[in-house]
Amino acid sequence: MTEHTVSKQIPNLLLVASGKGGVGKTWFSITLAQAFAQMGKKVLLFDGDLGLANVDIQLGLMPKNDLNTVLTSRCTMEEAIVEYEPGNLHILAGRSGGGQLASLSPQRLAFLREELRRLAPQYDLVLVDLGAGVGGTVRGLSETGRECLVVLNDEPTALTDAYAFIKVMRKRIPSMHHQIVVNWVENEVHGKQAYQTIQKSCETFLKFSPPLAGYIRKDSRVKDAIRAQACFLTRYPNAPCS
Ligand SMILES: Nc1ncnc2c1ncn2[C@@H]1O[C@H](COP(=O)(O)OP(=O)(O)OP(=O)(O)O)[C@@H](O)[C@H]1O
Ligand SMILES: [Mg+2]
Numbered sequence: 001m002t003e004h005t006v007s008k009q010i011p012n013l014l015l016v017a018s019g020k021g022g023v024g025k026t027w028f029s030i031t032l033a034q035a036f037a038q039m040g041k042k043v044l045l046f047d048g049d050l051g052l053a054n055v056d057i058q059l060g061l062m063p064k065n066d067l068n069t070v071l072t073s074r075c076t077m078e079e080a081i082v083e084y085e086p087g088n089l090h091i092l093a094g095r096s097g098g099g100q101l102a103s104l105s106p107q108r109l110a111f112l113r114e115e116l117r118r119l120a121p122q123y124d125l126v127l128v129d130l131g132a133g134v135g136g137t138v139r140g141l142s143e144t145g146r147e148c149l150v151v152l153n154d155e156p157t158a159l160t161d162a163y164a165f166i167k168v169m170r171k172r173i174p175s176m177h178h179q180i181v182v183n184w185v186e187n188e189v190h191g192k193q194a195y196q197t198i199q200k201s202c203e204t205f206l207k208f209s210p211p212l213a214g215y216i217r218k219d220s221r222v223k224d225a226i227r228a229q230a231c232f233l234t235r236y237p238n239a240p241c242s
Contacts, residue, residue, distance in 0.1 A: 008143050010117055013126040015145035019161025021132030024183040025151045026054045027222060029129035034233045037088035041124040046092045048141045049131035051102030053094025060229025068095035071108055077115045109140035116144050134168045147177050149213055153184040154194035163201045182215040191215030216241050
């Protein structure tokens with residue numbers, strides 16, 4: 001890692017990542033973005049899962065423009081931004097389903113990073129919901145962030161894949177700070193156990209201990225809210241997850 005990489009990092013940008021897919025990154029990113037917006041922060045939620053974008057689906061948006069229209073030079077980033085909650089919560093949607101953006105050239109990834117850097121000063125926080133794994137797009141977009149929340153659940157595959165993600169990213173970008181979010185757990189004990197497992201692996205093999213950002217309980221209302229294409233905090237403000 002070079003000083004050059006550090007200088008590419010956007011100070012108010014937060015990455016949400018995982019190794020394994022389907023652990024709740026997108027739901028968590030949307031919910032966290034809304035929580036910050038409710039605290040009066042101006043937030044841009046960027047759907048970084050470019051090939052299989054889901055933010056728009058989970059929120060029931062049908063944006064006229066999205067990152068695909070931006071990347072094919074048919075609109076600007078500003079024209080693709082949806083004001084989900086006017087003023088506070090803005091969304092830059094990917095293109096769901098089509099897979100057109102599944103693998104972007106280094107030039108296009110560099111363009112997206114530059115555009116994020118240009119937009120970031122207009123927001124208190126830019127949240128990037130990354131795709132699963134450590135593919136080229138995840139690695140390319142990760143260069144924008146210093147802070148990274150790694151979401152996992154208490155399944156062994158989620159734990160090993162989250163560890164693999166951290167290992168690869170620390171090698172590429174040692175200045176990145178990883179924190180652990182244990183999602184979808186039965187209770188606090190299970191959440192702590194899952195955290196301790198990944199913490200021990202990181203300590204033993206990578207010689208560092210990622211802090212626990214928090215854990216979130218399993219709740220069937222998460223699926224309900226997604227099915228209804230509604231924000232969880234709006235629909236279930238008093239649920240333990242909220
Ligand atoms: N705390 C939770 N309690 C119950 N179910 C949950 C919880 N978190 C996530 N889920 C379930 O997990 C599913 C996947 O969530 P989501 O699409 O946000 O995951 P993801 O990590 O973004 O997946 P992908 O890697 O495919 O992008 C949701 O449809 C929801 O049913
Ligand atoms: Mg997702």
